[in-house]
Amino acid sequence: MTDPPPEIVVRAAEPSDVPAMTEVLNQPRAVWGTLQTPLMSEAMRQKRFDATDHNNRALVAVLDGRVVGSIGLHREPWHRRIHAASIGMAVHDGFAGRGVGSAMMAAVVDMADRWWNIKRLELNVYADNARAIALYERFGFEREGLLRAYAWRDGAYVDSLAMARLAL
Secondary structure (H helix, E strand, O other), X not given: XXXXXXXXXEEEOOHHHHHHHHHHHOOHHXXXXXXXXXXXXXXHHHHHHHOOOOOEEEEEEEEOOEEEEEEEEEEOOOHHHOOEEEEEEEEOXXXXXXXXXXXXXXXXXXXXXXXXXXXXXXXXXXXXXXXXXXXXXXXXXXXXXXXXXXXXEOOEEEEEEEEEEEOO
């Protein structure tokens, strides 16, 4: 794994971050690469943020005082899957390729491994999102399967890769 550039700070998301998180998640590339829908309002995102519980953690990446990415860690609540968690993330379009995704992945993997005792960290990524797949593979995620016609995006069905990382 690579260490993030020192100028990127990853921290817990605060209620005051919701407007910036909304901006990040409404970016065209973020909408294209995630299950987010276009034009989600700040009020809708605030409701989601307010509903966060102890099995979910929202983090943000900050660069030069500006929120430029968000990532969530979501523990499975059911007893037989309590060892597993999933992630979802997005980087502001204007900051892609600058280490923001790597910084957020490093933080969430550290939290999962050292603090939440997560054995299985999993995610889904669109099969045509080569940049994200490469990032996840750098952090030890492996491809587990192809989910055909997984989601509707921009007028067509797209496939998704199921990926997971098992803690040692």
